[in-house]
Amino acid sequence: xSTLQISPxxxxxxxxxxxxxxxxxxxxxxxxxSGSQTANNVLMRSIFQMGxxxxxxxxxxxxxxxxxxxxxxxxxxxxxxxxxxxxDFLVAMNGETAIEDVAxxxxxxxxxxxxxxxxxxxxxxxxxxxxxxDKLVGPVCPQPKLRKLVRNMIYDGVVAYLLDxxxxxxxxxxxxxxxPKKIKAAELNSGALVAGYDYAAQNLSKTDPFRVExxxxxxxxxxxxxxxxxALGCVFAGVTVATWYPITxxxxxxxxxxxxxxxxxxxxxxxxxxxxxIQAEDELASVGMALGAGWAGARSLTATAGPGISLMSEFVxxxxxxEAPCVIFDVQRVGPSTGLPTRTMQGDILSTALLSHGxxxxxxxxxxxxxxxFSMACEAFDLAERFQTPVFVxxxxxxxxxxxxxxxxxxxxxxxxRGKVLTADDLERLGGFERYRDVDGDGVGYRTLPxxxxxxxxxxxxxxxxxxxxxxxxxxxxxxxxxxxxxxKFETMRKFVPAPEIELDPEAAxxxxxxxxxxxxxxxxxxxxxxxxxxxxxxxxLLAYPFRHELVEFIRRHEQVYIVEQNRDGQLLxxxxxxxxxxxxxxxxxxxxxxGLPIDARTITDSIVAQEGL
Amino acid sequence: xxxxxxxxxKKVNRLGLEVLSxxxxxxxxxxxxxxxxxxxxxxxxxxxMNIEPWMVSKFSGIGCSSKSPAYFLNLAHGFNGVHGRMxxxxxxxxxxxxNIIGLGVTGDGDTASIGIGQFMHLLRRNLPFIYVIEDNxxxxxxxxxxxxxxxLGSKLKTGVINDLPPFDCCALALEWGATFVAxxxxxxxxxxxxxxxxxxxxxxxxIIDVISPCTTxxxxxxxxxxxxxxxxxxxxxxxxxxxxxxxxxxVEIPEGSSHDVRMHDGSLLRIKKLGRDYDPxxxxxxxRVLHEAAEAGEVVTGxxxxxxxxxxxxxxxxxxxxxxxxLPTERVRPSREALETVMEELR
Ligand SMILES: Cc1ncc(C[n+]2csc(CCOP(=O)(O)OP(=O)(O)O)c2C)c(N)n1
Ligand code: SF4
Ligand SMILES: [Mg+2]
Numbered sequence: 001x002s003t004l005q006i007s008p009x010x011x012x013x014x015x016x017x018x019x020x021x022x023x024x025x026x027x028x029x030x031x032x033x034s035g036s037q038t039a040n041n042v043l044m045r046s047i048f049q050m051g052x053x054x055x056x057x058x059x060x061x062x063x064x065x066x067x068x069x070x071x072x073x074x075x076x077x078x079x080x081x082x083x084x085x086x087x088d089f090l091v092a093m094n095g096e097t098a099i100e101d102v103a104x105x106x107x108x109x110x111x112x113x114x115x116x117x118x119x120x121x122x123x124x125x126x127x128x129x130x131x132x133x134d135k136l137v138g139p140v141c142p143q144p145k146l147r148k149l150v151r152n153m154i155y156d157g158v159v160a161y162l163l164d165x166x167x168x169x170x171x172x173x174x175x176x177x178x179x180p181k182k183i184k185a186a187e188l189n190s191g192a193l194v195a196g197y198d199y200a201a202q203n204l205s206k207t208d209p210f211r212v213e214x215x216x217x218x219x220x221x222x223x224x225x226x227x228x229x230x231a232l233g234c235v236f237a238g239v240t241v242a243t244w245y246p247i248t249x250x251x252x253x254x255x256x257x258x259x260x261x262x263x264x265x266x267x268x269x270x271x272x273x274x275x276x277x278i279q280a281e282d283e284l285a286s287v288g289m290a291l292g293a294g295w296a297g298a299r300s301l302t303a304t305a306g307p308g309i310s311l312m313s314e315f316v317x318x319x320x321x322x323e324a325p326c327v328i329f330d331v332q333r334v335g336p337s338t339g340l341p342t343r344t345m346q347g348d349i350l351s352t353a354l355l356s357h358g359x360x361x362x363x364x365x366x367x368x369x370x371x372x373x374f375s376m377a378c379e380a381f382d383l384a385e386r387f388q389t390p391v392f393v394x395x396x397x398x399x400x401x402x403x404x405x406x407x408x409x410x411x412x413x414x415x416x417x418r419g420k421v422l423t424a425d426d427l428e429r430l431g432g433f434e435r436y437r438d439v440d441g442d443g444v445g446y447r448t449l450p451x452x453x454x455x456x457x458x459x460x461x462x463x464x465x466x467x468x469x470x471x472x473x474x475x476x477x478x479x480x481x482x483x484x485x486x487x488x489k490f491e492t493m494r495k496f497v498p499a500p501e502i503e504l505d506p507e508a509a510x511x512x513x514x515x516x517x518x519x520x521x522x523x524x525x526x527x528x529x530x531x532x533x534x535x536x537x538x539x540x541x542l543l544a545y546p547f548r549h550e551l552v553e554f555i556r557r558h559e560q561v562y563i564v565e566q567n568r569d570g571q572l573l574x575x576x577x578x579x580x581x582x583x584x585x586x587x588x589x590x591x592x593x594x595x596g597l598p599i600d601a602r603t604i605t606d607s608i609v610a611q612e613g614l
Numbered sequence: 615x616x617x618x619x620x621x622x623x624k625k626v627n628r629l630g631l632e633v634l635s636x637x638x639x640x641x642x643x644x645x646x647x648x649x650x651x652x653x654x655x656x657x658x659x660x661x662x663m664n665i666e667p668w669m670v671s672k673f674s675g676i677g678c679s680s681k682s683p684a685y686f687l688n689l690a691h692g693f694n695g696v697h698g699r700m701x702x703x704x705x706x707x708x709x710x711x712x713n714i715i716g717l718g719v720t721g722d723g724d725t726a727s728i729g730i731g732q733f734m735h736l737l738r739r740n741l742p743f744i745y746v747i748e749d750n751x752x753x754x755x756x757x758x759x760x761x762x763x764x765x766l767g768s769k770l771k772t773g774v775i776n777d778l779p780p781f782d783c784c785a786l787a788l789e790w791g792a793t794f795v796a797x798x799x800x801x802x803x804x805x806x807x808x809x810x811x812x813x814x815x816x817x818x819x820x821i822i823d824v825i826s827p828c829t830t831x832x833x834x835x836x837x838x839x840x841x842x843x844x845x846x847x848x849x850x851x852x853x854x855x856x857x858x859x860x861x862x863x864x865v866e867i868p869e870g871s872s873h874d875v876r877m878h879d880g881s882l883l884r885i886k887k888l889g890r891d892y893d894p895x896x897x898x899x900x901x902r903v904l905h906e907a908a909e910a911g912e913v914v915t916g917x918x919x920x921x922x923x924x925x926x927x928x929x930x931x932x933x934x935x936x937x938x939x940x941l942p943t944e945r946v947r948p949s950r951e952a953l954e955t956v957m958e959e960l961r
Binding site: 220221222223224232235236237238239240241243260263264265267270271272273274275276277278280281282284285286287288289290291292293294295296297298299300314315318322408409411412415416448449450451452453454455457458459460461462463472 | 635639666667668669671673683684688689690691692693694695696699701702703704705706707708709710711713714731732735931932933934935937938939940941943945946947948950952953956957960961
């Protein structure tokens with residue numbers, strides 16, 4: 001999205017009549033369980049429908065109902081969809097947090113609030129808009145039980161008036177949100193929407209500068225959360241066995257897998273499933289089932305988050321040594337379970353890359369957007385089967401659980417790569433095989449699947465204690481040969497994983513490197529550095545681990561290379577240190593954010609500015 | 615006058631395979647270990663049941679018992695997994711390919727200690743799978759510590775007395791959903807063969823707890839899992855005859871003294887009364903027998919329970935008949951139109 005045309009027009013037009021068009025963030029502060037999600041999605045979608053680049057981020061507590069929740073919508077004509085640090089337009093619906101919410105606003109921000117909260121007494125440098133929500137909701141919603149929910153749609157109406165959002169788009173978004181089966185509910189909410197709008201039109205006079213204006217930047221695009229995109233990717237990658245144990249933020253991914261599989265993966269003639277999905281008893285079982293299935297030839301999947309990764313550790317090591325494929329989605333979050341489980345983090349980079357005992361290394365994919373969740377799912381299954389090993393796809397809560405605008409997904413044209421599997425006919429022709437012999441020089445042996453009808457098909461699978469013929473061995477040379485071959489296999493993978501995305505600025509002495517969702521903020525930060533500090537930077541976004549040769553080349557082109565990531569300890573940087581030369585390591589600098597929210601551009605900019613001594 | 619002596623024709627089963635085709639590598643377990651006897655019975659049973667060995671997949675956890683799949687059925691794939699988690703591997707594999715004849719071999723530590731969680735959940739799912747527990751009351755491979763099936767009061771070689779009550783894997787299996795539950799003794803060839811054959815014929819989860827003495831760490835005076843203790847306390851519930859579906863099953867049996875169970879593949883499990891009346895399709899009486907035996911310090915052996923009606927995991931999932939693992943692309947990748955439909959919904 002950062003490739004949009006950036007034009008200064010409309011930035012500000014004088015001081016008194018200053019307008020800020022399509023460049024602000026709205027924050028709605030509510031309590032969870034109050035049903036505000038619908039209203040927030042409608043608000044986001046209507047801005048999207050007006051052709052304006054938009055993103056929505058939900059910050060919610062680990063709780064079912066009653067604790068504070070904030071939903072942030074960012075409209076950006078520049079196409080920046082990372083989190084904006086500053087809130088420009090607050091909708092304060094939660095009395096518990098209202099005073100703090102208002103205190104956090106920058107001077108000149110706007111605030112719609114529930115009238116009895118009397119927030120206007122807090123500050124005199126904001127644009128306040130009181131709305132008596134309780135009075136307004138009565139007439140539009142006769143059933144007292146529903147009022148708590150319908151009330152939310154009133155703020156949508158008020159905001160639509162204040163920001164100049166087209167009410168037709170609001171209505172359209174609302175009916176889309178409720179779907180054809182809930183027309184009654186949609187109509188009830190539509191009444192509330194209009195009531196809010198009318199109240200604002202008659203009682204509020206607009207003094208803040210924020211406004212939307214139609215653009216044409218979202219035509220043809222879709223809105224989807226990363227978890228649904230990952231799920232679709234797996235379904236179209238032909239996953240056949242999927243296992244899981246519920247954990248935020250990965251549960252909604254597996255729930256989407258279940259939904260899409262039911263829709264699209266039943267045999268048209270018999271109605272029978274071309275898949276099996278098991279909700280396992282824990283993550284030890286879910287990954288064990290996935291490995292057993294992969295070993296037996298299925299495209300197998302499991303999804304989890306950090307605590308589940310910890311539990312999977314032993315099995316993933318076995319998968320590595322026994323060379324059984326499976327794909328593991330890690331929707332990263334802050335840990336442990338009693339940490340901030342509903343906040344985002346790039347917290348498992350190091351633990352997944354090296355997960356388990358002995359010398360183990362695993363390939364990782366780092367999608368940054370729904371399109372990549374979809375496409376990388378397909379690639380991950382191919383890689384797992386080609387290299388007969390567990391493969392991780394590292395998304396995070398920000399990507400997985402938030403709604404993103406995206407280009408429609410491209411249908412996967414590449415045939416499935418099922419890897420080196422010998423059939424009974426192959427065995428007949430070859431006269432036999434050695435499971436762990438590196439015949440092709442790529443470190444990958446040929447395997448057979450169980451229940452292959454041939455007397456020469458069987459081999460015995462165990463950890464590292466075997467020779468090339470899969471016979472039991474505790475000999476030093478057999479062990480060393482085997483783990484060296486595994487290392488060689490990992491080296492081969494470097495050429496198979498996707499190349500990084502690179503933007504070289506020939507005049508830049510500094511470069512930024514990041515993975516996944518850090519991308520949005522990193523690109524915006526580069527823009528800020530250029531605009532505000534005249535600092536030119538190059539950019540590299542890694543799409544996968546093992547790192548490819550481009551990484552070292554990029555580092556050597558620059559004096560300082562900032563590794564930007566969302567964890568405290570610089571995990572991505574630590575992973576690079578493991579394989580780089582000291583001279584290259586000396587060029588690396590670290591930019592880290594780890595507060596649990598999606599990283600924002602300003603934080604990166606401030607850190608780089610400080611380190612550059614600007 | 616030279617005559618070439620024609621060698622006697624080799625003995626083969628109905629598939630034309632010699633018993634050699636069912637053997638494994640040479641065992642590395644201790645001489646006299648009960649586990650070795652069980653491996654031998656497995657070889658015989660699969661041979662005599664005319665099972666294509668390459669259709670079998672062997673699964674195990676970690677332990678002396680879990681090593682044993684290397685010592686039978688070399689023509690079958692095997693997966694020696696991690697300690698206590700063999701059920702997960704087996705579940706995944708059988709889901710991936712429903713043609714697999716799944717056979718798990720595990721120990722009492724592997725199942726009842728570290729693996730009790732996966733064991734219990736396997737029971738609930740009724741996976742079509744044969745699950746053999748080689749039960750010696752100790753961890754053989756780590757040199758003789760108590761496992762969770764060690765009886766109260768049983769004594770280690772070091773003199774340590776077990777003061778925790780045992781898990782009875784058969785009672786757990788009965789309670790939580792296995793559809794074939796049996797207990798046997800590695801030293802009782804005849805009974806063990808009948809039970810294993812019936813388990814092969816069964817469609818559903820078959821749990822077989824085989825008392826399998828550890829000659830090295832748990833075969834002394836004071837142990838309740840020693841050869842001599844089991845020989846003294848073994849109480850067979852009945853006499854078992856297994857008549858496979860491919861044999862003529864006109865066996866004369868006096869009225870009222872036997873209970874026949876027709877297995878899934880058409881075979882007959884003929885249960886001949888010994889002393890007490892026992893109906894192996896009655897779960898409640900099976901549980902009662904186990905509890906009474908525990909009270910009396912007896913080890914009841916035989917087929918405790920058979921249920922040939924309960925749907926298996928595969929039935930419940932309503933999967934296609936072909937193995938999922940080898941479905942062609944067009945059956946596992948939805949169409950272009952399907953993707954377009956979803957995209958349109960999200961616009
Ligand atoms: C995670 C883990 N913890 C501990 C061990 C060590 N260990 C290996 S075998 C074993 C016990 C096996 O006992 P059992 O299943 O009864 O088998 P037996 O040797 O008695 O046949 C233990 C504790 C291990 N391999 N893995
Ligand atoms: S230690 Fe015990 S269980 Fe292990 S092989 Fe020897 S006799 Fe068998
Ligand atoms: Mg044991």
